[in-house]
Amino acid sequence: MSDTHAQTAAYVRESMIGQSAPPTGQSGAIRWMRENLFSGVTNTILTLVSIYVIWVIVSHLFPWFANSIWRADSLTQCREIRDATVGADAPAACFAVIVDRWQQLVFGFYPQDKYWRPVLALVVFLAAIAPILFQSLPRKALWFSAAAPFLLFFLLWGGSVWLPVCVALGFVIGAVAYRLLVASAGTLTATLAAIVLPLLYWLFLAGPLDAALTAVAPVGLEYVQSKDFGGFTLSFIIGVAGIALSLPLGILLALGRQSHLFIIKMISVGFIEVIRGVPLIVWLFTASLLLNYFLPPGTNFDLMLRVIIMVTLFSAAYIAEVVRGGLAALPKGQYEGADSLGLDYWQSMRLVILPQALKISIPGIVNTFIGLFKDTTLVVFIGLLDPIGLTNAIRASTDWNGVYWELFIFVGLMFFIACFSMGRYSLFLEKKLQREHR
Amino acid sequence: MSSATDAPRASFRLSQLIYDTRYRSITIQVIALILLIAAFWWLINNTVQNLAMLGKDFDFSFLGARAGYDINQMLIPYDNSMTHGRAALVGILNTLLVAFMGCVTATVIGVFVGVLRLSKNWVVSRLMAVYVEGFRNVPLLLWIVLIFALMTESTPQPRDFREGGSASLLFGDSVAITNRGVFIPMPTWGDGAAILGIVLVVSLIAAFLYRRYAKKVLFDTGRLLPMTWPALAIAIVPTVLVYLAFSFTTGGVRMQLMGAEATEGQSVAAYAEANGPLSVCMPEGTIKLNMQRMLRANDIRYTEKDFATEEGAVQAFRNGACNLVSVPAASVAAFTEGTDLAVAPLAETSPRGKPLEFEKPVLGGFNFEGGVQVRNSLIALWLALSLYTGAFIAEIVRAGILSVSKGQSEAAFALGLRPNRTMNLIILPQALRVIIPPLISQFLNLTKNSSLAIAVGYMDVRATLGGITINQTGRELEGMLLLGMFYLTLSLVISGAMNVYNSSTRLKER
Numbered sequence: 001m002s003d004t005h006a007q008t009a010a011y012v013r014e015s016m017i018g019q020s021a022p023p024t025g026q027s028g029a030i031r032w033m034r035e036n037l038f039s040g041v042t043n044t045i046l047t048l049v050s051i052y053v054i055w056v057i058v059s060h061l062f063p064w065f066a067n068s069i070w071r072a073d074s075l076t077q078c079r080e081i082r083d084a085t086v087g088a089d090a091p092a093a094c095f096a097v098i099v100d101r102w103q104q105l106v107f108g109f110y111p112q113d114k115y116w117r118p119v120l121a122l123v124v125f126l127a128a129i130a131p132i133l134f135q136s137l138p139r140k141a142l143w144f145s146a147a148a149p150f151l152l153f154f155l156l157w158g159g160s161v162w163l164p165v166c167v168a169l170g171f172v173i174g175a176v177a178y179r180l181l182v183a184s185a186g187t188l189t190a191t192l193a194a195i196v197l198p199l200l201y202w203l204f205l206a207g208p209l210d211a212a213l214t215a216v217a218p219v220g221l222e223y224v225q226s227k228d229f230g231g232f233t234l235s236f237i238i239g240v241a242g243i244a245l246s247l248p249l250g251i252l253l254a255l256g257r258q259s260h261l262f263i264i265k266m267i268s269v270g271f272i273e274v275i276r277g278v279p280l281i282v283w284l285f286t287a288s289l290l291l292n293y294f295l296p297p298g299t300n301f302d303l304m305l306r307v308i309i310m311v312t313l314f315s316a317a318y319i320a321e322v323v324r325g326g327l328a329a330l331p332k333g334q335y336e337g338a339d340s341l342g343l344d345y346w347q348s349m350r351l352v353i354l355p356q357a358l359k360i361s362i363p364g365i366v367n368t369f370i371g372l373f374k375d376t377t378l379v380v381f382i383g384l385l386d387p388i389g390l391t392n393a394i395r396a397s398t399d400w401n402g403v404y405w406e407l408f409i410f411v412g413l414m415f416f417i418a419c420f421s422m423g424r425y426s427l428f429l430e431k432k433l434q435r436e437h438r
Numbered sequence: 439m440s441s442a443t444d445a446p447r448a449s450f451r452l453s454q455l456i457y458d459t460r461y462r463s464i465t466i467q468v469i470a471l472i473l474l475i476a477a478f479w480w481l482i483n484n485t486v487q488n489l490a491m492l493g494k495d496f497d498f499s500f501l502g503a504r505a506g507y508d509i510n511q512m513l514i515p516y517d518n519s520m521t522h523g524r525a526a527l528v529g530i531l532n533t534l535l536v537a538f539m540g541c542v543t544a545t546v547i548g549v550f551v552g553v554l555r556l557s558k559n560w561v562v563s564r565l566m567a568v569y570v571e572g573f574r575n576v577p578l579l580l581w582i583v584l585i586f587a588l589m590t591e592s593t594p595q596p597r598d599f600r601e602g603g604s605a606s607l608l609f610g611d612s613v614a615i616t617n618r619g620v621f622i623p624m625p626t627w628g629d630g631a632a633i634l635g636i637v638l639v640v641s642l643i644a645a646f647l648y649r650r651y652a653k654k655v656l657f658d659t660g661r662l663l664p665m666t667w668p669a670l671a672i673a674i675v676p677t678v679l680v681y682l683a684f685s686f687t688t689g690g691v692r693m694q695l696m697g698a699e700a701t702e703g704q705s706v707a708a709y710a711e712a713n714g715p716l717s718v719c720m721p722e723g724t725i726k727l728n729m730q731r732m733l734r735a736n737d738i739r740y741t742e743k744d745f746a747t748e749e750g751a752v753q754a755f756r757n758g759a760c761n762l763v764s765v766p767a768a769s770v771a772a773f774t775e776g777t778d779l780a781v782a783p784l785a786e787t788s789p790r791g792k793p794l795e796f797e798k799p800v801l802g803g804f805n806f807e808g809g810v811q812v813r814n815s816l817i818a819l820w821l822a823l824s825l826y827t828g829a830f831i832a833e834i835v836r837a838g839i840l841s842v843s844k845g846q847s848e849a850a851f852a853l854g855l856r857p858n859r860t861m862n863l864i865i866l867p868q869a870l871r872v873i874i875p876p877l878i879s880q881f882l883n884l885t886k887n888s889s890l891a892i893a894v895g896y897m898d899v900r901a902t903l904g905g906i907t908i909n910q911t912g913r914e915l916e917g918m919l920l921l922g923m924f925y926l927t928l929s930l931v932i933s934g935a936m937n938v939y940n941s942s943t944r945l946k947e948r
Contacts, residue, residue, distance in 0.1 A: 036558060039559075046554070046561075046562045047559055050559075050562050050565045051561060053565065188456060261463050261466060261470075262467065263467040263470050264466070264467065273929075273930065276929065277926035277928075277929035278886070278925045279886035280886075282889065282900070282904065282922055285904065289908075289918065290914055290915060290918055293485045293488045293489065293915055294481050295484055297491055370575070374575075374576070374577040375577070377577040377579045377580065378579060378890075388577070388579055404584075404587045404591060405587075408580060408587070411580060412576045412584075415575065415577055415580070416572070420571065420575045423574075
């Protein structure tokens, strides 16, 4: 008899079984599906219902897209092509309308031979916005961004090149005055000078200067009227101008609302609440119907400019509320810390408070911008031709009477791309600026 | 700021107004005030000048003038002989109607989608993400126009509902979706409807009080009374009982159809043949509804004369305004004796009707008749507003639920609370504190966005007061001012209520 375990026990495994793959139900796709899609009765029902919904949508839309027709001159022709190729009554999208009219949807009634100008303007805009959005680009490029608004104005509207130059000169005068005075006369005087001098210049000097320069050197592009703007160009101009102008105004309003100065606070609160309490469409009607009452008799200025002003004021009020949230969310210690360092109000705001408050408010600010961009479609009701208004105009022609979905899809998709990328950028910025919990 | 140790000098120098922080704030405020007053003065002065130049005055008396235009949807009686003020009120009610409907649906959609977006189920959460992103990133106006186009272009015409047509009614022949709008059953009130309503209100209050009592008992003694089912029972059972009681008593009473110059027991069809065109005196409510049904079942053509009460209908019949009327079967004898006319009961009777019955839409000559026509403009606006705002609410709900840290639910489980109760007692109260304020602001947005009714021609306050009234009277300034004031008041009231709620639920901190 041996004492070894192997001989005393009835059965002892002498060799290990090689590893085998887990059962099919416990690995890979099947396991994932069991855990994520069919983990319980409710979950299974939800999955089946969602799949059914997806199936209904896809089964209705897929043939429509698959049969889509891209080359035709009218809806009737589209239908003829459909009847000839896929058979009568088969669902078929007629995207030929987009091919035929995309220029109108994008540029409105902008003169056809000058399409290069808005296109170039878009390129300039992208080049100008890039250094603002992405910190990794060279900082020197910001000078180009500062000059871009004037260049964009010149490209889009045309006219004499000296007008934007003369307007820009006002800002230069302000900056120079501030630089020269800040050392000798103090911040307050310098700031006042930087505001008053350019105003005086614009009121009394800029006009004659522009006229004189134009007379001496008539350089310029052909003037394009505001009423010729339309489509996505119009949405883009109103949206971008509104965004660029409303952010500083909104921040000022938010600071005013948080201010200890009673009257400043009351003015800010009143402005914000009145603007926010009334729908944008009512403000747009006010701009188009009533503005002439409020301005000196005989004044009449561009409808597009009025719209830009209204949209700016409107979204500034919303941004003010968002920024106020950011300001309120900062711990009191930050304000007290800035004070204890001996910073004055604007210094503490610029160096300590606003960088933190704005960081907190980024999602809200971008949401407001997205809202503003979407709201540019409302200008259709006061007679400007935004993309949705143009779909009506296109449908009004005999060629394309009855085309709905293709146009809506195109317009919706363009807006979706613009707004969705804005949202993604805000996520990116939020992540990049996040300092905690790294 | 607070570190000044030397005593303030007694003498005041002018430069202190700029350089001394104590006075500078006053200087700035005074300057701001002067600028503000100047700006207002400038605006008002310009307005006065402009009005004078146009030969207009500033006066609201146009609100009392005859409107002269029709409104296609009204919740209160209105016709074009009424005033602009009344038209504005109709518009306000229409705005509030679509805003209320939108808020309710958007909340339901938002909560549903927000919760599902957090689901571990991949398909469901992706689907919800697509919905949210799709609606959030496309202008509301486009959705409104798109849904309106869907409703008018892709729905069947009323004639498609005829036999052999391609369309059919939904939900047991009660709802018709057509390109002229959606036709839904109209509730009609019968005997005892008022009592039924009172019972419902009282039992809802009772249910609410019971819940409060149960909560008080829970907090005072720790004893947990069942809450949901008893409260539900208190709210529903009495109403159902009253409804059934009325249905079996007065609801069972037959109304005998009486014909002038009729022979007793004649069928209504024979009577119609003998006596020419029929006109029927009908009281409002379920009696009328059931008479209509009975006459329609017999294929009778008739003209209808409506009266508010049964007595009114009978009186009109006695005066010869019509040749058919119906009276309760029990009082037929009294009725025939009490009149000089030759009156006799016909063969047909109809039930008096239950306290609440529904009048279904029926296909008439060119369109559906009966029921309520919900216009496509309302449907498109309502759906688009709900779906659009629902996407935003879904994000709010999701953020609210995510804001409650996981430790809270784990602690609740550790205390032995079941998932249901954990949700009700731990998660929801904390999530709601985060959810409610932005939710209210979404409701406000929805209400303001309802002014996009202009895109589909829905007659809201912008279309009546701020549209047709302005065009007809030329009072842009006054009209827009009133319109703005309406929206502003609405916003301020709602946000004021929200602030009260906020301060009552805020965490108490230093």
